[in-house]
Amino acid sequence: MIRKISSTLSTFNEIVFHEGLNILLADVTQESTDKDTRNGLGKTTFTEIIHFLFGGSCTKNSIFKLEQFINHYFIMDLEIQGEKITVKRRGFDSNYVYLECEEGSYFESIFGALNNKIKIAEWNRFLGEYLFNLNFKDEQINGNLKFRTLFPYFSRLAKDGGFLEAEKYFKTQKIHITQIVLTYLLGLDTELAISYKRLEEKKKEVSDFRKALNTEAYKNIMHEGINLDTEITILSKEIQTSKNELANFQVHPKYKEIEIEANEYTRKIADLSNKNFIDRQIISDLKAASDNEENITDINIVDLYNEVNVRLPDALVKYFDASKAFHEQLVRNRKNYLANELEKYESDIQQREKLIEKLSLEQSKNMEILNTHGALEQHSLLQARLNELVSKHEMYQNQQRFLTSLREEEANLKISEQKLILEINKSLEQHSKIKNEAILLVEEVSKSLYDSVAQLSIGQTKSGRYDIKMISRNQGSTGINSMLIYCFDMMLIQMSLFLNRKMDILVHDSTLFDPVDERQIAEALRFGKEKSLEVGFQYIVTLNSDDLPENIKDEVKNNILPVILTDSDESGCLMGLYF
Incomplete structure (x- = not known):
């Protein structure tokens, strides 16, 4: 005191x-x-x-x-x-x-x-x-x-x-805190009240998770609409394939140089082939020109005029013979030129063909290396792809585990809640002496007042938690709330x-x-x-x-x-x- x-x-x-x-x-x-x-x-x-x-x-x-x-x-x-x-x-x-x-x-x-x-x-x-x-x-x-x-x-x-209320000393006092305190003050099983508070907190966490999963942001993260089991199975197969590719992948130390060289060979071969194509066109034209020269007709101008009974002057015949001899020499010179040009272009084509053959052989060797080996960049790309698949696979697995865990947690909470309801009910029966003492103390105080106004209720809510509250017998009584508090405090x-x-x-x-x-x-x-x-x-x-x-x-x-x-x-x- x-x-x-x-x-x-x-x-x-x-x-x-x-x-x-x-x-x-x-x-x-x-x-x-x-x-x-x-x-x-x-x-x-x-x-x-x-x-x-x-x-x-x-x-x-x-x-x-x-x-x-x-x-x-x-x-x-x-x-x-x-x-x-x-x-x-x-x-x-x-x-x-x-x-x-x-x-x-x-x-x-x-x-x-x-x-x-x-x-x-x-x-x-x-x-x-x-x-x-x-x-x-x-x-x-x-x-x-x-x-x-x-x-x-x-x-x-x-x-x-x-x-304001008999059961609370603070206006914003939470119900679970209230029940914990009151079970202790009344000598009931406070640990069960604490367990129920924790159960409700856990249920709220799960409920908040469920609400979050229904938002658009989480739906995108959680890949709403896909079947995780199916996606995980497919990804597992892709990961194994990618691992096999990497296991068989050989990196050549000079892959990049060989690749550049092979590309250069390809370019040169293409150049040579293009030149050969042009030269073959020229050869075709030269052959056609040569054939035209051989088809020139040997015309005798005297015979031609005799056929028409015209006698040519001797001077004119002599001049024509000289011109004919010059022309024949000119044709022979052109044939010789065409033959020389033809020989030159055919020789160039043969040389290029040999060079193409040589370059093709070298290119073939390089391509064999490129086909059996890979560049470090390619290896990195394959590794990056594998990492991406593994990361996605793990993400889907984590989501699957999370959802499975959430469902299990919800099921376990329901089991725990039912178990706790039974435990609290049993505890109230076991503490019936203490419970009855508190109820009778309130009844004694209530009867001592001008009106018997108050009763103490100690039980469970529909959800199963402790429910300790004061009940008014006479709602019309003046200052009824104050008298409920008085009876409660005296108890x-x-x-x-x-x-x-x-x-x-x-x-x-x-x-x-x-x-x-x-x-x-x-x-x-x-x-x-x-x-x-x-x-x-x-x-x-x-x-x-x-x-x-x-x-x-x-x-x-x-x-x-x-x-x-x-x-x-x-x-x-x-x-x-x-x-």
Whole structure:
């Protein structure tokens, strides 16, 4: 229990607590007007100080980081099972707490006696182990449960949405985290709740994969529309063929030079053949010309004129004979020229034919090498082709393995889900004593109120996970949600002691009672007073004075703390100054 909350801030109104019900009132003064407010007197700040000293986060926007408070310690005297420990913390070095322990106490054996500076994480770890019996050596527990996920159920903060739902202390709290925490607080099988959370996370991963596979980008990557088995079979055959080609491939060291030389031979042979073709045309023309020369007729001009009875002069006959002799000489010279030219061209053709034969022989040798060997570039191309086939084959195999694995995972998840449903159902039967205890505790609290408003349901959803929730019997009742939270919290603090845990503090901010009618407030305070003393826990309530029902003032007058927050001036608020 908390014995005292104080501060090194001189204006702070120190608060001393006692066992059972403690009511911190915010009162209106005679000097107050209708425009005055008690909302800034420190009721909410008081709850924040409790969280601060119990290891809550301290952001840059925290009141403990304000200039007027940052260097001042806030101090809590805490008594746990008869042993006292003093906790100090300030905004300046909020990552640490300072502890003072009684000589010879259990706390001294852990932390030492005076001004022990320890990290806030270490302090929270200790509180989790000591107050809630958390076993941080258990990896499952360590990864899913912390002191700071349990404590807020015993001191809800309105700014976090702590008074919106009984089952949650934070407005955006995820359902699986909620069920894990509640199964632990109720003493059920938390490992099954953790397993179900992991199952749901795995199902979401698989579902996200399936969604991704339906996008156009993934369809292109996954080669939508092809049969992977068929493609893999075909590629395997092509890869083997390509490997065989490479195995039989011989690389000649001078392949490129030989290839160039063979190409040069081909060019030269073509050149020579072209020249021979032209020369053969010339020879054909020369032969035709030569034949024409041989066919020239030997005409006797005297006989020709005698036939026509014409007598030629002797001078003319003599001149014609001379011309005929000249012409015959000219024809002989032309024949000799044609014969020489013919011989020359035929000789050139023969020489070229010999050269072609020689070049063809050399080319044949080169071609034999080229046909039986390959160039390094060709080998590289074959290797690149093989690499491409292998890469594609591996990609298809990976896709096939992925899809097979995905289908297997989906099947296994269905099996795991059904198995887990049975395990949770069986566990609920095995924990029936604890389950019934929690249900009956809520029933007891509910009946003590003006209306019997609440029931606790502990079971499974249709999907099989734990389903722990509060149910309203009377939806029309004023402030029904607040009363559900009240019943739930009263059950939790009693279950803590029922499960032999040392957490024995329950704090309720006035926000809880704002929408509740005075008859239910009276019954809630009456039940809290009686049950806290009966069971042995400390119940701290902050309340506006005009929300304290008249019919219970006498019963709880000794439970009202000596410090009453007022709005007469700034000294009346918790901090003793306005901020």
